[in-house]
Amino acid sequence: MIDKTLIEHSQAACDALSADDDGLKRDVLTHAGNRWSLGIVHTLGVAGKLRHAEIGRRMSGVTQRMLTRTLRQLERDGLVIRHDYREMPPRVEYELSPLGYGLLTQMIPLWMWVIENADGFRAARERFGDAEADDE
Amino acid sequence: MIDKTLIEHSQAACDALSADDDGLKRDVLTHAGNRWSLGIVHTLGVAGKLRHAEIGRRMSGVTQRMLTRTLRQLERDGLVIRHDYREMPPRVEYELSPLGYGLLTQMIPLWMWVIENADGFRAARERFGDAEADDE
DNA sequence: CAGTATCCTTGCGGATACTG
DNA sequence: CAGTATCCGCAAGGATACTG
Numbered sequence: 001m002i003d004k005t006l007i008e009h010s011q012a013a014c015d016a017l018s019a020d021d022d023g024l025k026r027d028v029l030t031h032a033g034n035r036w037s038l039g040i041v042h043t044l045g046v047a048g049k050l051r052h053a054e055i056g057r058r059m060s061g062v063t064q065r066m067l068t069r070t071l072r073q074l075e076r077d078g079l080v081i082r083h084d085y086r087e088m089p090p091r092v093e094y095e096l097s098p099l100g101y102g103l104l105t106q107m108i109p110l111w112m113w114v115i116e117n118a119d120g121f122r123a124a125r126e127r128f129g130d131a132e133a134d135d136e
Numbered sequence: 137m138i139d140k141t142l143i144e145h146s147q148a149a150c151d152a153l154s155a156d157d158d159g160l161k162r163d164v165l166t167h168a169g170n171r172w173s174l175g176i177v178h179t180l181g182v183a184g185k186l187r188h189a190e191i192g193r194r195m196s197g198v199t200q201r202m203l204t205r206t207l208r209q210l211e212r213d214g215l216v217i218r219h220d221y222r223e224m225p226p227r228v229e230y231e232l233s234p235l236g237y238g239l240l241t242q243m244i245p246l247w248m249w250v251i252e253n254a255d256g257f258r259a260a261r262e263r264f265g266d267a268e269a270d271d272e
Numbered sequence: 273c274a275g276t277a278t279c280c281t282t283g284c285g286g287a288t289a290c291t292g
Numbered sequence: 293c294a295g296t297a298t299c300c301g302c303a304a305g306g307a308t309a310c311t312g
Contacts, residue, residue, distance in 0.1 A: 021251075021254070022174075022175065024250060024251070024254055024257065025174060025247050025250050025251070026169065026171070026174050026175075028250050028257070029165060029168050029169040029174065030169035030170075031169075032165050032169065033162060033165035033166035033167075033168065033169035034166075034284075034285090035162070035284075035285065036285095038158075038161060038162050038165065039158065039162075051293085051294090052293075052294055052295080053293065053294075063285085063286060063287075063288095064294075064295070064296095065285085065286075065287085065288095065295090065296085065297095066284090066285060066286075067294095067295095068294075068295060068296085069284090069285090075264065076260060076261065076264040077257065077260055077261075078256055078257055078259065078260025078261075078263075079260075084294095087293095088292085088293095089292095089293050089294080090292085090293050090294045090295075091293075091294090092293085092294060092295085099253060099256045099257070099260070102249065102253060103249075106245065106246045106249045107246070109242065109245070110242045110243070110246060111161050113238065113239075113242045114160060114161050114164050115157075115160070115161070117235060117238060118157070118160055120214055120235045121160065121164070121213065121214055121235070123214065124212060124213055124214025124215075124235070125212065125213075125214075127214075128211065128212040170304075170305090171304075171305065171306095172305095187273080187274090188273070188274055188275080189273060189274075199305085199306060199307075199308095200274075200275070200276095201275090201276085201277095201305085201306075201307085201308095202304090202305065202306070203274095203275095204274075204275060204276085205304090205305085220274095223273095224273095224312085225273050225274085225312095226273050226274045226275075226312085227273075227274090228273085228274060228275090
């Protein structure tokens with residue numbers, strides 16, 4: 001059975017939050033859910049400051065296009081800082097902003113929870129994946 | 137300046153997590169980032185058990201199509217439980233699963249952080265939104 | 273009431289080729 | 293090296309109409 005106080009606590013917290021912009025939260029999660037965003041934030045969080053190509057090297061599968069796109073997105077979101085040294089050949093480095101580090105920090109407990117409950121998610125997938133996966 | 141120990145703590149935690157499936161985390165966030173997922177989870181978390189139409193009434197803007205789609209998605213993800221009473225006229229109720237309540241709980245600190253840092257996000261938007269919003 | 277069935281637009285993500 | 297420029301397929305999201 002579920003802890004009732006947990007639910008009530010959630011209620012109180014959610015009510016307080018509902019007053020603010022609900023779209024902002026979804027916005028952040030939408031961008032965070034994009035294919036490469038989490039990986040880049042994670043990589044920059046671990047490595048500190050990296051060049052464009054170096055990020056690409058550490059994240060197998062990403063194309064230059066998507067890397068640039070995602071980095072620009074993260075920059076617009078204020079999570080990543082871009083340093084263009086205006087040299088020839090070009091040298092550009094990316095690093096997490098304080099906001100980016102903050103997000104990374106906030107994400108960690110969530111990630112751990114997801115992994116702890118991976119079985120639960122997979123179980124749900126199997127229950128429904130076989131039955132009605134084909135119609136979507 | 138940013139707390140260095142924070143970064144190192146993040147590093148350690150992230151390294152531990154990287155070993156596991158990175159796609160799963162992104163998967164959860166992708167679904168959570170979908171247009172109506174958060175709102176539904178929040179609504180069900182606060183209200184408990186609701187009928188299809190009642191959810192729609194509490195979330196202005198959602199169409200029946202998207203409501204059904206999102207609910208089905210959440211059901212497949214194991215976050216929401218669907219009760220079909222097989223009556224006529226139809227009566228179907230939705231409620232959060234334990235996993236759903238768990239996710240909601242995990243989300244709350246993240247949401248609070250997002251709202252606390254809303255100024256930071258908006259500031260970033262304004263800095264870049266004006267300059268290069270037109271080319272995307 | 274609780275959905276499906278269509279049709280449409282938008283944006284993500286990828287492949288490939290090119291440029292300063 | 294750090295990008296752009298084009299091309300494409302796919303899925304999210306929305307509008308509208310219909311059904312058991």
